[in-house]
């Protein structure tokens with residue numbers, strides 16, 4: 198058990214005006230200029246890969262680099278997810294070395310657990326009794342589970358009819374109060390930001406900079422297992438996760454724990470791609486998409502709150518951003534499942550679909566090392582099975598017809 202006396206300093210800094218705030222200030226955006234906040238810290242102690250590797254493989258292996266008071270951490274064993282070498286999928290994508298970081302293996306089935314665990318610790322430290330978030334589903338499931346374990350009340354604001362059934366089930370199962378709103382995610386987030394700003398609830402969306410402190414551990418784990426890849430491809434909605442992963446790599450570099458940095462690639466769905474559009478135009482903020490639409494409901498986001506951080510990650514890393522159609526997303530979801538035995542939800546498959554598109558267009562070289570982050574588990578969204586008919590072999594028949602069906606199947 199360690200706590201905060203291993204740090205010289207921990208503070209929140211505005212990424213725009215540079216104003217500094219104490220770490221226990223309950224702030225989600227800069228009170229001076231309204232921009233995003235980032236957690237900065239300075240370590241008093243030395244760290245090394247050998248210290249990290251002497252500990253179990255969870256995200257808390259790197260606990261010095263996650264500057265939260267560990268006395269408040271309520272863990273479900275988050276992080277420590279597999280990084281698979283995917284040889285068959287690599288051939289389908291058209292590259293030599295492809296790794297898959299399977300975040301569906303987290304306790305509630307998505308990468309959100311890393312950030313929510315840290316966010317809940319901060320909520321407890323601040324004495325909050327109610328936590329809240331707007332969500333396309335995964336954050337909701339994670340916040341519901343962690344708040345149940347921590348013993349705090351949880352209120353979730355969801356876009357009605359747009360949350361995958363597995364995620365809604367998790368939220369209800371863990372006993373959260375679920376408020377389904379007749380608006381999209383972007384509007385729900387604005388609403389909950391305003392409500393939490395009044396101080397009655399602690400906000401656990403990724404605009405809360407502590408969330409990203411947990412999620413950057415994805416970078417630590419990748420570097421720990423294979424070193425620094427040439428590219429990391431990340432499905433992007435609000436832009437929190439890609440900024441967190443980039444922050445993680447940068448911190449490792451600043452500490453001298455790695456010698457290189459990867460290039461970050463943002464993957465979005467064509468119907469909800471404000472970051473891709475802003476990146477192509479060389480802009481540092483987005484023009485919101487008013488009616489975002491995609492089968493990948495997790496990333497059905499038109500006005501990403503972390504866009505300035507995500508775009509900064511792309512420019513700083515000399516990265517790329519690309520969007521793919523719903524068809525390409527489903528095709529990649531099936532390929533990941535069939536070639537590698539890994540079941541992911543549609544949003545997660547966006548990373549593989551985008552990589553394949555960029556390689557086929559000759560934008561990315563086949564002879565590099567790629568990591569695709571697979572953000573959530575297949576069981577989150579079984580509703581897409583209806584759309585998979587092109588790839589699914591499924592027969593309904595009477596027992597009497599079984600020989601005829603089998604003959605057809607085995608002859609194929």
Ligand code: F0G
Nearest residue numbers: 332333335336434435436437438572573
């Ligand atoms: N993949 C999945 C499976 C997600 O659930 C999300 C975000 C993302 C990718 C994008 O991550 O927002 O950090 O860029 N889901 C949020 C939610 C919005 O409410 O669960 P991001």
